[in-house]
Amino acid sequence: MDQYSSRTEIIRACAFKQSSDKQQNQYISNGSLHELDSSLDQEYQALFKNKGQRKAKDVLQYIDDEYRLWKSCSALQFNNNEDCMSLRSSTAVISIGGADGSELLAILQNLGSCHGILVEISPPACAEARANGIQHVIESDAMDAAQKVVPMLLEWQEKGHVSSVLFSCQSVLHELSTRSPKFTREEFLKVYLEPLIASGLRTMFYAREPCTPRNWSQETDLVAIRLFKLDKTDIEYVANEIANKLSIQRLNKSGTILTDRELNCTVETADNVELSGRAVLPLALGQELLFKLIYWKDLAHFEYEMGEQLTSFEPESWSQSLAKIGMNSRMSYLTTEHFRRLYRQEESLIGEPISINAYNGKPLTVPMCFAQIFSSNVKTHHNGVKLAE
Missing domain, CATH: 3.40.50 (Rossmann fold)
Incomplete structure (x- = not known):
């Protein structure tokens, strides 16, 4: 079974929903690692061994x-x-x-x-x-x-x-x-x-x-995603599960919260760009979906990741809080090589960009979806300088 066949079979909405009903209450709802079955915890930790x-x-x-x-x-x-x-x-x-x-x-x-x-x-x-x-x-x-x-x-x-x-x-x-x-x-x-x-x-x-992609947020607040050759409805279903579980608001450009029915009918792309087959999602939710599916290992790993919001980290707020206690920060945004490799691999396999700007249909570059902060309380003339992005 090839990569897409195996992933598609597992991520299919029905299988996903059945697994959530069975496993989620075991360890996701309370967010405690101590509630994981020991074998699942060992498998999860094995992902990070010697990294x-x-x-x-x-x-x-x-x-x-x-x-x-x-x-x-x-x-x-x-x-x-x-x-x-x-x-x-x-x-x-x-x-x-x-x-x-x-x-x-x-x-x-x-x-x-x-x-x-x-x-x-x-x-x-x-x-x-x-x-x-x-x-x-x-x-x-x-x-x-x-x-x-x-x-x-x-x-x-x-x-x-x-x-x-x-x-x-x-x-x-x-x-x-x-x-x-x-x-x-x-x-x-x-x-x-x-x-x-x-x-x-x-x-x-x-x-x-x-974190939320720095380069994407400067271009758009809605992203149209195609991933793993999954049906649009499957992507939307998983995205809605993520949004509901993590209470991620689905906003349009004016800041209005979109309902499930409203989400895809509010977007009109420039030049009649064809978005059929793509799920149109708010920026944070789109990035959350990419994180959780591109890093897919197995269903247990996916269920565990459903207990956290990867885009919840706010670099600017951390830098400001550090400054309040006398720490001076340098900050930069980046894409890790591992994420870039997985992202490019999926684009090659589906034969088109994973993500495009939902307003004008232009492909979005690989998201700069990680932030680095280094802070020190030792005063130097370099402290407090924000690194180039």
Whole structure:
């Protein structure tokens, strides 16, 4: 069975609906990983096994640039015993939602540091991390873990073991709004970063998260999608399930909420562009659909992803909140190579663009659907500069 046949058979509306009725109440409605069947959790975590090397590479580029800035700007205020090598080795690294710990290990090894903490809620992932040699693994909800993480860091600081700390949050912050009951952006920064900044620790924060496509939002608010050679009605059905589950509003250009019946009859494209066979969706919902179907692994994985909104992360709001607590941010938008490869592959197989502007029929480029934020509380002349998009 070829790629499209297998995917189409599984995603078909009937099969999807039957699976949702059977499985959704088991672990999606409450958004807790502890409610997953252990075998499903293991399969899900296997998707991220040993992906940390790639993630660590992205973080380390920012860290090395930041260290160079600190030194060039005399921001470090080195004491007699502190040089660049000791700075690296005295940097503690906190990985939030770091799965098997491979990212944390890679960063620690590169820095020459032995001060790392992994915060992870999945028991199989925590077990894997411990087996990989991570000494400090906190198996907990991210917000609850702060009461263990922060005292540990302050103790290391008091003993002279660490002078800097890095938080790495990759593809996890967007999950917390639905999976962590206590999570808000402000509360996360309050319980984790603010006590460390107040203690005098040089504090760095890195996040790379999916988001609403930056380049698409500058062109349109409605996108016409064709994907996997699925029938238009199947795409619309899955999109409606996503919208209802995640409470994603379906808006037209004037900000009016569209009903199911109104959605497709309100769009009139320029030059009578033919949109038959394509589902016309609001921008956020269209991107959510692409994320969930392009990254399709199996039905269990899809059901789990239905418990989170990948486009809920708001980079500008995070940058503003970080600024309020004395953190200066650099931000950029990008498309990951993995997403680009999957997107281009599907376009090649269907023989046409996946996504077009619903108003004028022009193809939309690959969405810039990830945001990177790097923040530091150390003042340099580069802080606060927004990177080119």
